[in-house]
Amino acid sequence: MKVNRCKLAILLASLMLMACGEKEKSIIGKGNGFSGEIKVNVITKGDKIENLELVSDNETSHIMSRSFPILKDRILKAQSPIVDSVSGATYTSLGVKRAVAAALKEGGKDFGRITVKTAGPEQPVAYLEPVSTDLVIVGGGPAGLAAAISAKEAGLNNIILIEKLDILSGNGKYDMNFYDLINSEAEKKAGVEDSVEKLIADNTNWMDTPERTRAQAEGASKLDSWLREMGVKLNHYYGKRGHMAEKDAYAGEEVQDGMEAKAKSLGIDIRTGTKGTDLIVENGAIKGVKVQNGNNFYDIKAKAVVMATGGFSSNKELLAKYSPGTEKLQTSNQLGATGDFIPVFEENNMQLANLDELNLFPFIVRTTRDLTGGGDGFMLVNAKGERFLNENISKNDRFKAAQTILAQPDGKAFYIYDQALYEASYRLQKHTAKGYHVKADTLEELAQKLGVPADKLVATRDHFNKAIRGEEEDPFRAKPFKREFRTEGPFYGVQVESAVHMTRGGVVANEKTEVLDVEGNVVPGVFAAGEVTNSSAAYSAAVIFGRIAGENAVKFINQQ
Known part of the structure; x- marks a missing residue:
């Protein structure tokens, strides 16, 4: 068969041009985030976005390290910067999306102006089948992660932890200090003689029962060794039971990075972007949580629930209601601290106290x-x-x-x-x-x-x-x-x-973290730890009572 040489030459030239057009390109895009300029290297091949690389930024490290992988995954799947921002990292997300859009525009594809309201296509509403587990933990901050880890260590396998934001660790990841830690390696190295009784004497106050104060002190004496077992080292002691990771390294990043890694290594089912909306109550006992993930709604049925949802420092309406005037102030707390379950606690006759107490x-x-x-x-x-x-x-x-x-x-x-x-x-x-x-x-x-x-x-x-x-x-x-x-x-x-900075009042829980009703009786099946509870204590206590909640939830489940 004869071949038209002219047509063959044209065909070969076209194939060569197509091959050349498929070469990878790298374009640096820039966008302003929360703390300044973000540079992203966008790697494309033809019309396809092949990869994203973070070149430089001035964002808070523990926000960027958690949010960039999520954004990268969303952008690569959508092949577009028109995606949902990472909740808990809104302005960092905006900077990354703008940087990607700028690079793609330089490469010849214009996605238009990216604003804080730019989001991916809205998904249809779906009501999914219920999910069953042994324990569901609501909140992925210090208390929630500690509860999940301790429950797993106590032998419980079926655990679901939900967090309404797309990133974990609540406000703990920002903290410089880890207070009220005793019997630590750093304290011993500094030659400090401390004890449970001394901590009880120093921490006795009008908000916490003597039993809770003792439980916190006893937990504080074991906490450093527990953290070190998962690779978390608070090596810098600077007096008055204050600890940092090192002299030039915050405690919060060290503690929260370690607990997140531990929870994931234990195979705990962690569902971010999943908000608890209500409790499932049967015959006066708590039997799970109603949740929302985007426009997907479903029930998580469980034998026990741990509430670790934080306070309400970011809820202007609740601040105005319980502490008039403070709603005019900014908050240093994370933006997910909105007190979503306070109305739920009230509706179910759970005891609330000292909601006017703030730090x-x-x-x-x-x-x-x-x-x-x-x-x-x-x-x-x-x-x-x-x-x-x-x-x-x-x-x-x-x-x-x-x-x-x-x-x-x-x-x-x-x-x-x-x-x-x-x-x-x-x-x-x-x-x-x-x-x-x-x-x-x-x-x-x-x-x-x-x-x-x-x-x-x-x-x-x-x-x-x-x-x-x-x-x-x-x-x-x-x-x-x-x-x-x-x-x-x-x-x-x-x-x-x-x-x-934080709210002090909340739902009332005893030293076992069991939630009490308005008459002082234990509400079966629900435990609470961290800033969601009525407590004078803060960061280290959230981890301590999170551990106690996980352990006691397992005991409760095993008795069923």
């Missing part, structure tokens, strides 16, 4: 909501460069201080400090390195960068020092700081305000 944190970075500050030796000034309150804010004065800050001209307040305080605080060093805080060689230069009158700020510093020396009266302090503010730079500053 306010004096200073957060205005733009990023990070807790900031580093101890005594700083000045708090307004936009006029003038001090306006006692910087040494007591717990009882925090709400008043928060209102006073908001009442300043333009609502601005600046945390000003010198090199001595910078060197004494890793938190301040970290925030400066990330660009959250402004640095300047002179106080005048710092004033200019912050938009504060330089002459006023210098005069305020001079008066501050004279008051410490006793040469002038200080209208704001009964007892001024002992250390003078340095006259030589460098100097640092950041705009701050106060914030709702």
Whole structure:
């Protein structure tokens, strides 16, 4: 058969062009996230997105490390940046999606403007068949993960943990400190003699029963060894039972990364993006949870339930209801802390207490909501460069201080400090390195960068020092700081305000974490741990009572 040479040449040329068109391309795209620019390398082959690589970012590491793999998977499956953001990482997601869209536009494919509202196609509503398990845990923060791990270690195999956000670990992953830990390797190395009885004496308070205080103390004495068994090492002890991973490493990342890895290695069924909406109640006993995943609705039937849903620091309506005025403040807590089950507890006659009790944190970075500050030796000034309150804010004065800050001209307040305080605080060093805080060689230069009158700020510093020396009266302090503010730079500053850090009140649980009804009786089948409960304690206690909840839920199940 004769072949037309001309047609053959054309065919071969076309095949060669097609082959050339299928070569991989790498394009760097840029987009702004929560804390600055995000660069992503988008690798394409023809019209197909082959891969995404994170090149650089300034986001919080424990948010980016959890959210980027999820976004990458969604974008590759959709072959588009028009996908749902990762809940719990909204602005980080926005930056990644914008970076991908920018790269694809440069490559010739325009997906239009990406905004915070950009989402994937809405899925149809579906009501799925019920799922059965032995134990369901609602909430994937410190308490929920600890409950899941301890239940598995107690011999229970069928466990489902649900978390309404797309990422785990709640507010714990942000924490610098891990307080009230005793009998730790770091404490022993520092030569500290501590005991359960000493911790009980120090922690006895009006909110917690003596039985719960003892349970927390006994749990605290075993906690360090339990964490180390899963590779979590809190090696830096800095006094008053405070621990960090290292002198320059936060505790929260270490603890939460370790617990997440442990829970996954144990094969626990973890369902993120899955929100608990109601309890399943049969004859007065809790028999599971109704859940929602996107537009999929189904029941998880279980022999026991552990509630670890956190507090309601991010719910303005509940804050206004239980602690009027605090709804005007920002929160330093994660945005999933919305108190979803408070109405459910009320409807089922479960006891709630002290919902008006909050922990306010004096200073957060205005733009990023990070807790900031580093101890005594700083000045708090307004936009006029003038001090306006006692910087040494007591717990009882925090709400008043928060209102006073908001009442300043333009609502601005600046945390000003010198090199001595910078060197004494890793938190301040970290925030400066990330660009959250402004640095300047002179106080005048710092004033200019912050938009504060330089002459006023210098005069305020001079008066501050004279008051410490006793040469002038200080209208704001009964007892001024002992250390003078340095006259030589460098100097640092950041705009701050106060914030709702966590809620203290919640559903009432006993020392076994069993939930009580309004008459003080145990509600069969439901346990609670962490910030969802009525408790004065915080991070380490969430892990301790999470362990107790997991262990006692297994005992309850085994008795059925």
